[in-house]
Amino acid sequence: MSLLDIKNLKTYFHTRAGTTRAVDDISFSINKGEIVGVVGESGSGKSVTCHTLLGLLPQPPAQVEGGSVTFDGNELLDLSPTLLRAIRGKRISMIFQDPMSCLNPYLTILDQVAEPILTHEDVSKDEAEGRAIEMMKKVGIRDAEKRAHSYPHEFSGGMRQRAMIAMALVTNPDLILADEPTTALDVTVQARILRVLRDLRDDLGVGILFVSHDLGVISEVADRVVVMYKGKVVEQGSVESIFENPSHPYVKGLLACRPTFETKFRILPTVDDFLQTEENPDGSLALYERPDADVRLAELRNQIDTGGEPQDSNQAESILEVKDLRVHFTSGGGLLSKPSDTVKAVDGVDLSISKGQTLGLVGESGCGKTTIGRAILRLVKLTDGSVVYGGTNLGDLPLAELLPYRKRMQIIFQDPYASLNPRLTIEQALIEPMKVHGLEANRSARRDKVVELLEEVGLSVDHLLRYPHEFSGGQRQRLCVARALAVEPEFVVCDECVSAMDVSVQAQVLNLLRELQEKRNLTYLFISHDLSVVKFMSNEIAVMKQGRIEEFGTANDIYENPQSDYTRELLEAVPRADF
């Protein structure tokens, strides 16, 4: 008998706007000692499935409409809240996506890791804490005795996720629901965490439900894969069968749209190239394979990317020169006191970008890559060094004279949710930069321009009067791109601008950036922690570590012949779905 058996589970959300079928008749099972990967994009119902199992969904609006979930012979959906609580955290634990927001910032790590034991077992506090520290050591937290008393914010992202895992494991559960456990992590950390999970499966025979949108990760860790799309399971099977021989068009598209080191497309295929959806009269969706999918793929293959090699660097006009850039952050200081601590975020960096090219800036979180992007735009104060753009050193320009450069240089941020003012309509948000910079003669001309821009980024006039929250993540990022383009810049910093997206959406946005670059001869500084994406986008790549450039070279050189140990380590840690 399998450890967990899900049969025809249906979870709907009933809101005033109507009913959303978040999980719509899915069935799969997990055995002891098995990792089942659940793959799908946001909104596919994979997280809702996890939460339904533990009764963590807010009811209303959520409502389990049918099906059964059998765990070790018990029907979970019928359990009383008290009995369910006894299972939660004891026999089934959960690991959440974002360890920063999912750990309580007000309690120490030890407090939180020991809490499941204290809740479910009748043991002394000392014993519980002892076991918690043991477990923390096991998942790779060094110096656990000492660091256990720290607060979450004092831990790095990787350490936090380890603490989270320790918390899930500390009661020796039979089943772990891991909801995107590595999504927020750097690749090297991710590799280590995946190792820990595999060890758990092998050593303790724990069953793991591993939810992720990242096919690479799934391929590394899972034994079996379940692919979900719009609340339904579209395909399930062993890792090999899914990755090598996908049958469903959605899965095919998903596999094709990921950039890999080997990708040679100029434009990435997208899921839409494979999948066609149609709404049935009863509101459910019918999925078809596009008849022309193969043609389209072949077409894309023919446009092999030639831009991978930089143009002759002598010919290319260097548009931006960064020399010995240093940015130090200080804390403390007030009306009457001097600042105290100093963090050297960027510590002596030289860069140069040629017109029309893309420089990729890659590194792990906290290495200073984002700060470089902001320093170039003078969004943070330079401590030392120069940023020469078009012959002018922006570093010591007074703010008033910076205005023309604000028009020429733009930035697209990581989080499209946070980087749009929630209280401005799209029209307002897009007209405003033009107004500030005095572009276009009058209101109606600006409006026309906005419409043009929206169409350019793949949105329509209908969207003009909407607010950002009415858009999906991918659409929002398009809006951010449109806003950046509204001032007709020459140079754009893309700061992790696709990191928070599903692969299918990521492909669309990357394609958009590519097309715009060609059309408008834009220069990009492309910042990301994702090595495959950077490889896909960039001509040249700089690898950063702790505020300095570790290695610099053409994209192909870096990937095929890494010079520094650090770069090599990074490359090796990237999960690849290649069979």
Next chain:
Amino acid sequence: MNAANNSLAHGKPGNSLWSDAYLRLRKNRLALASFWFVMLMLALCFVAAWFCPNPDKIDLENKFAGSSVSHLLGTDQLGRDIFARTLFGGQISLLVGFVATTLAIGIGVVIGAASGYAGGRTDAVLMRGVDTLFAIPFLVVVIVLQVVIAEWTKDASGWVVDSWGWDKKLTSRIANIIPLFIALGLFGWLTLARIVRAQVLSLKEQEFVEAAKALGYSRFRILFRHIIPNTLGPTVVYATLTVPGFIMYEATQSYLGLGVEAPNSSWGILIRDGANFLETEPQLLIIPGLFFSLTLLALNFLGDGLRDALDVKAAKD
């Protein structure tokens, strides 16, 4: 999951911030009821009041009369119609509540936002300034204002009457109330500034503010267009909490000669006067007290509803 896609597909018409907020407010039954109650109160005080008996008509033979046709809710210690006095008092109190709150929000939001956004020394100076003002005794300021500003408004109102031909009585009523607003405006915003500042401290780290900077927007524009509108929610809730305080302050000030001039009245004055009849004629306290409390209760729920309605992010489902 993203309900946004659905609404996009169905092409819901886009709206301005406020009309959008109104649509959402309509769904909150309690807030809607409160909204209509406030409207009713406004109608009573500003329209129906004119159909009531003269609120200042003294009839000493007929004091403490019970409810009757000529005096709907009876009469007070000088035989004046309680209902009429309460409604006319409501005009003043609602006006005071509205203007004082507007002033407090206006000043508090700007100072708090500027302080939080600028940070560093500006912040320290502004916040310590708030501390200082917080400790200045209100009463002293009122007494000084009464001398300084009352003189000034007297001159000004005389000038208005002479050169613009305004009605003398009306001008003098307005002139009396202006120093009151100045006093309230001077001090009413202090706590609000703190609250807004705390909001702004977290808002200014948001990427859309950085995006605005990168787009070359001026500090002024960033502050007023991008930061302040996003502090509206907590501001509205806090503001509804301060309204009763303002209305009661008005009574205190009127007693000190800075505000409403007798025999005109306000809810605050009626309640203060009525409290003296607690044992003997409690209706003198209860009637204006009920008008006051119910209106503010409604305002409070309306404020809550507004906060939720203004929060475009929370309106996803």
Next chain:
Amino acid sequence: MLRFITNRLLQGIIVLIALYTITFFLIKAMPGDPFTGEKNIAEETKQLMREKYGLNESVFHQYFLYLKNVFTEASLGISTSKAHSVNEMIGQSFPVSCILGLTALSFAIGLGVPIGVASAVRKNSWVDYSGMALAMIGICVPAFTVGPLLQIMLSMKIPLFNVAGWETPRDIILPAITLGLVTTAYIARLTRSGMLEILSQDYIRTAHAKGLPVSRVVCKHALRGGLLPAVAYIGPAFAALISGSFIVETIFQVPGMGQHFVNATKARDPFLLQGVVLFFGLLIVIMNLAADILTGFLNPRVRLGQE
């Protein structure tokens, strides 16, 4: 930490000097003087009285003389309206106000926090609505109504409570309730919004996933963060409770500090007024600092000095 405190205390001194300066000139600008009484005194006598209190000197001289006395002798001067030194008057009334304020604050916290928490946990239910209505009524019904009501309904019916006075510990209860009502309402509102914010955080879901009972999720995981807005309010609120209790003090015959503000103002007593204002200013500086420190203590992410 130490540096943060020193820095804020230094700022506090600037605040106090600014406060002193403003108050000094405000007092000078008030109509009447300390010797204006219902029965007018001969101008010669008034002049003698001014000499007695050093009020005949130039304004400039008076300004610095008082400052000098404050700094060199820690003396806040002698009241012109009561035959005591201001130090003595504050010394006698501050402990009383402190006890009253603390009791009122405890009452406000003891009642406001549970109401706020319950309202947040059961958002948009009758619990929430009635809790918030209760809070609003607390704000709407002024002290000069609540006080007499309590006197009539409790003291005069139940022999347990005195109508007024400050003799037995029981005498603290009614004025503290009257005084704390508005604070209760604010704390309830602030706790509610703070809790709502926290309850929507991801880590609350984590806590549920661990199988914790709801009460524990609320008390251990949510309360600490949810109280932060209320804590930031409590500092200045306590200072205000101590000084702003004039009405409650007169209704319940409490010999506290609040009366000094009003009586000194009415009597145009410059030294008493300056004294209590400076003392109150100091209290505000300290309370704000304490609130910040407490916030830092409750919220490990806040590093003092960074705000």
Next chain:
Amino acid sequence: MSFPSILTIARIPKIRKKLLKPLQGVLAVIACLSLWSCDSRSSVEVATDKGILIMGNSSEPKGLDPHVVSGVLENNIIRSLFEGLVIEHHSKNGEYLPGVAETVERDENSTVWTFHLRKEARWSDGHPLTSEDFMFSFERILTPSLASDYSFMLYYIKGAEDFHKGKTTDFSQVGVSAPDPHTLVVKLLGPLPFLPEITKHYTWFPVPKHIVLKHGKIGEPFTDWTKPENLVCNGSFKLKSWQINDHIEVERNPEYWDARNVGINGIRFLPINNSYTETRMFASNQLHITYRVPPEMIAYSGEHYPKNLRTEPWIGTYFIRCNVDAKAFTDKRVRKAFSMTIDQKSIIDNVTLGKQLPATGLVPAFGDYPASTPVSFDPETAKKLLAEAGYPNGEGLPDIEFLTTDQDSAKALAEALQAMWLEHLGVTVKIRQLEWTTYLDTMFKQEYDLAAGGWIGDYLDPLTFLDMWIEGGGNNRTGWSNEQFEALLDKVQQTGDQATRYRLLKEAEDLFLEERPVLPIYWYTRNYLISEDVRGWNPLILDNHPYKFLKLKAAN
């Protein structure tokens, strides 16, 4: 995915239990507190048993130094601590009983007075009290540096004013002398038949020379001699404890010459600002005597505590000052018209509610001095007068502002007057309500048209109501003056014969009322509640009850 209210799956009972805990705590605390002091008897019952009188005294006194303070509430306390040459009679107005002085002699002109002090008079520390102490006290209160605001009460003494105003520094020029330790001779400026009345005022009280000098020089202000631990006095009581704004308690003074006949063991004065609170305290047996009853509660108290409510005439007049320099009120016909349209009875019955007496004249009726009657309610004549003055139906009158205060029923009174003038004269008067001291300042600066006001007599003689209206008088402030009036007052100062004096005073009063620079409204009464336990408390127009004759005995 957001989880706005994960707690909708909350178990309610758990929460309830949590909420109950603090509530239980509160209840427990209340229970403890109630056990703490579980005396079932009320404060008054306990105090009566102990022989201690609990008195409401309106406010914290300015101090206890008889030479520094001024005011009724200070007087109440000082009267218990100090004793002057003579004391108030416990039941008869205008008479006196011996105090420190055993006998009083005067010359035929009532100009030179000799007081024979009793030999057994002692300070509360046992130190004998002699005429030297009086000499010292007179010198002290007249010393300019002490800046006593009531020192003018001694100006009747020859040379006192000059000494006080610094024209001479030689105290021997002042007409007081002490031929021996038990004789005090006072030489006055002119005849003053009611000098004993004046010596009842605390400015004439002795202070202990040996103690005052121990804590500072003679004219030194701010010394510590009135601190509870230092204060030495000669009255029937001595100071026991003093908590600012809380209470002042005095206890039996065993050194007092008549200690055997003092009927109570102590008095506790409570500075109760809020008169409603005070009434409620009385109702729940926390007080023997209240300072006053608020107007709204007089009728109510009469109903509920008929045996306790007392309404007694008090020597004071409430009136409205007219600024005769203001254009509207230069004409006495206008002033009279305004006066005649005040329906005094209606105001008393509906606004002030304290059974005050309609003020038909300026000086309230007392003793042998008959009340004047020219002031009356006569709207018809008033209208005529106003028309004669050139303002028929109020037309042509400039804007009139009525200055009033933020105290007690001032606002209601103003509103009622406003209505009366509008009804009978067709004049709309603007009400200007000001904070008390601002009001005084404005009134003293004569920046008003009409101003509410009042006067409480300092001693029992019509002069206390009339001599303030001389030109430039500190309390005149109407801008009114009249040579004939002043000549009459001068004549009064010259005669020692009471009948002649009263005739002249009446003449002056009638002249004043004819001119009507103030519009009298009512004569004060005192309304207060007194416990039946208090025996020997008789109505006195000056309200200077001598405490030594009181007795406390539980009623029923």
